Amino acid sequence: MKKENKSKLESLLKKVANIWNFEICSLDIKTNQNPNVIEIIIKKTNGDDISLDDCALFNTPAFEEIENSNLLNCSYVLEISSQGVSNELTSERDFKTFKGFPVNVELNQKNSKTKFLNGLLYEKSKDYLAINIKGKIKKIPFAEVLKISLSTLKD
Structure with missing residues (x-):
């Protein structure tokens, strides 16, 4: 995937995430796997923890945005996950x-x-x-x- 297409896709997904009160922490497209893997790491905008249900909830709108964008012309697996636990204390x-x-x-x-x-x-x-x-x-x-x-x- 071209770098400019990844940037466009990330921009589109950030808008969709915002609608659902999520923030995209990272978007990684692993082209070395077959099929490609699109890994999206999200967090809640209010700072609450991300649950498995939250990841599942965001899966459909993220998938629809990717499909509607026509930026990908290959098969892929979509993975939505949380940041996990960090050892840095911030809140x-x-x-x-x-x-x-x-x-x-x-x-x-x-x-x-x-x-x-x-x-x-x-x-x-x-x-x-x-x-x-x-x-x-x-x-x-x-x-x-x-x-x-x-x-x-x-x-």
Whole structure:
């Protein structure tokens, strides 16, 4: 499939997804398989979890849009799926759910190289992240935090 056709298809599918309150995270067309595989990864625009029913619900309008576009002239399999679980903590829900779990915090402190801290997620406020590092609570201003991910504890 030509790159321009993939872009056109992605643009059309994004419009359809928006109607159904979904967002397309990625569109991948695997031409090395027979038949080709069109893999669409979606998420809900309101941030709720994607269910199997949601994927099934979006299958028909996505299929119809692909067929009506006439951008593909080959057989294909359509796969609709969710992003799955990420180890990066981003939402308020993530911070509540994983309180007490081991995390890696990637820092970008002024005038120094990026650093990492490991500890147990203790608290998140609007201004800082607090982690428990071997029994001591360390408060890190959010201005210094680049990324917070779940991890395994290291001695």
